[in-house]
């Protein structure tokens with residue numbers, strides 16, 4: 001792809017993003033809590049809230065960027081970075097916490113850093129902590145790409161990552 005084509009694609013993306021932000025702002029303009037609804041719609045479309053889109057939204061609504069970031073950072077749901085290809089959720093509910101979830105989370109985090117440092121694709125995994133996922137009998141539990149793994153010990157971190165990469 002030539003530089004001109006690539007620039008043309010970027011400009012086209014910016015134009016369509018602006019149009020979409022404008023449409024969303026009009027769609028929700030008379031609704032209470034419209035900023036949150038618009039941010040939900042943006043995240044549904046982009047997978048996260050890109051900075052440029054947040055900036056466009058601030059202009060469109062005539063509000064400060066700080067207000068947008070206040071909302072984004074207040075709710076755990078909103079993401080400021082693109083989601084990873086694989087999604088790992090470590091349960092930090094009481095039962096899991098008492099059975100070593102923190103250690104498991106730290107081990108997964110360390111393994112992911114090692115993986116990236118050794119040439120793994122950046123952003124391949126998205127690691128997050130969540131509250132009780134409803135299977136306390138399997139504590140500590142982790143959900144990987146929608147599949148629950150339970151009764152894990154810290155040394156399982158490497159195995160989970162290996163199996164997920166192979167899938």
Ligand code: FES
Pocket residue numbers: 091092093094095096097131132133134135136137139140141
């Ligand atoms: S506390 Fe982890 S599943 Fe309930």
